[in-house]
Amino acid sequence: MNELLISVIGPTAIGKTKLAIELAKHFKTEIISADSRQFYKEMNIGTAVPADDELSQAPHHFIQHRSIQDDYSVGDFEREALNRLDTLYQKKDIVIMVGGSGLYINAVTKGLDNFPKVNxxxxxxxxxxxxxxxxxxxxxxxxxxxxxxxxxxxxxxxxxxxxxxxxxxxxxxxxxxxLKSEKKKRRFKTITIGLTAERQTIYDRINQRVGLMVSEGLIEEVRNLIDYQHLNALQTVGYRELFNYFKGDWSLEFAISEIQKNTRRFAKRQMTWFKKNEQTLWYEFDTSSTQIQNDIEKLL
Incomplete structure (x- = not known):
């Protein structure tokens, strides 16, 4: 088993994308995105999709590859991601995976429970x-x-x-x-790198990111999706709050404050999920990528 998956995790706005790109460049490899909010091509600003200059620094997979109108499940992602990894491992020994969606990360690294298809x-x-x-x-x-x-x-x-x-x-x-406890075998080993920070630092970064999203055009992005607000992909932070604004239920100021609050709550849930993995190697968010690269090299 020579193949390695380096999984970069952590709460939203902590700097996962930047680290993943640095690791991909260092190991001369490619990136699998496990952020379920970034799968959809109609959602860009509110999901913090990596900028063009970031995407150009390393090949990315599963970024805006689906439409919000597609019926796309975590099981679909598991199957497609494993197939893509099989292809990548034909030319690479190391692949990077990055994202904050714990269930989707586990789907790749451990496998899912089997559920029947329903209407x-x-x-x-x-x-x-x-x-x-x-x-x-x-x-x-x-x-x-x-x-x-x-x-x-x-x-x-x-x-x-x-x-x-x-x-x-x-x-x-x-x-x-x-739900079952047994997990599926994988052809690769996984090293999980977690980024963290003091709670107030995480919250400050989230508040700043939401403000930046608004200035970059989040309100107009959501306005253009009003006709699709019933779809599953749009039942998420940053979109539901603004739908309430457009319906006249909330003021814009309140909707933005709710986005910040709900994103902070989401980050807290992310950390609760990620802390369950006792094998994760945790680093402060401002740790240099060089140090993390060196630590991975030592493990290898």
């Missing part, structure tokens, strides 16, 4: 329910359909709630009944 209309109806009645309606429904999963899922993550409920409704069985 896509169920997800659409659940997203409409979310939009009309709020996230509390999904929380209550999950409490009824699968109390075991309700007790451990992140109840503030609409994607997780919708995913669990579509399985419950589509199969007539609890989502938790499909």
């Amino acid at each position: 896509a209309e169920i997800r659409l109806e659940l997203n409409k329910r979310l939009d009309k009645n709020g996230i509390s309606s999904l929380q209550e429904l999950l409490k009824t359909e699968d109390f075991e999963y309700y007790k451990k899922v992140d109840l503030n993550n609409p994607h997780r709630l919708v995913r669990a409920l579509e399985i419950c409704i589509g199969t007539g069985r609890p989502y938790s009944s499909f």
Whole structure:
């Protein structure tokens, strides 16, 4: 087993993209993006897609390769990412993966539980329910359909709630009944590099990034997506808040403050997820890429 996957993780706005590019240049390799928000070509500013000059420094895969109208699951990503890795490992011994979507990272490194296919209309109806009645309606429904999963899922993550409920409704069985502990074998070894910082530093960086997004045209980007706000890809921070603004429910100032607040909450959930991996090598966000490269070289 000579192939190596270097997985760069951490909360949003911590500097993962920059480090991944530096590592890719150092090891003369390519980058797999495991950021589920950056898969969609219609979403650019609100998902912090790497700038053109960043993308030009190293080959990237799974950046804006799908449409928001596509039915694209974490299982689809697992299959496509593994196929791409098989291709890359024919010419590279090392590949970099970067992203903040813990479930998608685990799909590549450990494998997913197997779920049956269900009618896509169920997800659409659940997203409409979310939009009309709020996230509390999904929380209550999950409490009824699968109390075991309700007790451990992140109840503030609409994607997780919708995913669990579509399985419950589509199969007539609890989502938790499909969860297994055994993981699949991979052809590669994984080294996980985590970036972190003091909580206030993370929050300050998030607030600054949201302000930059607004100045770069986030409001107009979301305005152009109003007709598609019911789609699963758009049930995410930075978009839902501005949809409330365009509906007249919130002021613009309040919507922006909610984006900042919800992004901070998202970062906290990310760190809770990532801390479960005891093998992660953690570094302060301002650690030089040279030091991290040297540490990886020593491990190799």
